[in-house]
Amino acid sequence: MKQQLEEIIHQVYRKEKRNLFTFLTGAGISSDSGIPTYRGIDGIWVKGTQFHKPEEFGTLRYFRQHPEEVWQYALFRKKMFENAAPNESHFELAEIEGMLKDRFHLVTQNIDNLHRRAGSTRLYEIHGNNREIKCSNGCKGIIGLPEEVKGKNIDEDLTEREIELLTCPDCGHWMRPNILWFDEYYDEKTNKKFSALKVAKNSGVLFIAGTSGATNLPLAIAETALKYGAYIVDINTEDNHFTELIKNKKNKLIIRERSTEVFVVIKEIIKNLNKDLM
Ligand SMILES: [Zn+2]
Incomplete structure (x- = not known):
């Protein structure tokens, strides 16, 4: 695995164009921080609202009918995120960013703010965030x-003051999490759709970790990167939608190991880049 990663990273590093190192992360990255995945059997939507599937509860339609319930739930998650701490994977990525600077981009599906708390700044939060x-x-x-x-x-109600603060000052409707x-x-304003696709287009390599590609923008990002000649490195514990996309392609590397360990290897390779390429 190390040798193949080294070849890919060295090659991309030497490229003059389309040479970004892009990482795409999802819920799997935050599970070591104790944050359950949305869709898993222990999904946080399911836990909080025993009667609803995430696809039913996590919708604008449901919010319009039950805004207080959805807010209560969003604030329960806020507390969960705040009590969680970034883990090794988040910190390794922040260190890799520190070395690659502008050639590094991180696209995340996570809304838990843990990448930012670990120090990442070149970040595209394509599913929005809980801070806004x-x-x-x-x-x-x-x-x-x-x-x-x-x-x-989970069982705490909104206070009158909170309801007031969560009311739109312009039209009086409910404010909602972004x-x-x-x-x-997906759109640009809230989800950075076009920025993320542009990054994909200019990537030399796309590392995908902790996400199965169940939604369309992450898959479109991988398709775009592939189309413009990037390598795709699929770092997940099992086969997924991305694996399906790349299995017959040449520019790929499939790694079935924990992301933290793979990130450490990537970091070491990047740390030695200047020495190795002289
Ligand atoms: Zn309004």
């Missing part, structure tokens, strides 16, 4: 979640 809110009725503008609105336990729900489409 916007009007559910379509008024423009995305603002920070007010400080006064704190994380909650995250992508299952019945919504």
Whole structure:
């Protein structure tokens, strides 16, 4: 695995164009931090709302019918995210970014803020994030979640003051978390759709870790990278939608190991780049 990674990284590093090192991460990266995946049997949507599947509960449609319940749940998750700490995988990526600087990009499906807390900055949060809110009725503008609105336990109700803070000052409808729900489409303003695809187009290699490619933008990112000649490195514990996409392609490397260990190897290769390539 190390030798193949080395060949790919050296080759991309020497390229003059389309030479970005892009990482695409998903829920699997945060599971070592104790954050369950959405769709898994222990998915946090399922845990919080025993009667609903995530695809039903995590929708704008459901929010319109039950805004308080969805907010209670969002604030429960906020507390869970705040109590979690970034793990080795997050820190390794932040270190790799520190070495590659502008040639590094990180596209994440996670909304838990752990990449940022570990120090990553060249970040595209394509499923939005929990720190921001916007009007559910379509008024423009995305603002920070007010400080006064704190994380909650699963059975805690919203206070009157919180309901006031979560009301759109312009039209009086509910504000909502700035995250992508299952019945919504990716766009640039909230999801960085076009920026992420542009990064994919200019990538020399796309490392995919902790995500199975169950939604369409991550898959489109991989397809775009492939189309413009990038290598795809699939770092996951089992086969997934990305594996399906690349299995008959030449520019690929499939690694069935834990992401943390693979990131350490990648970091070492990058650390020695200048020495090895002289
Ligand atoms: Zn509004």
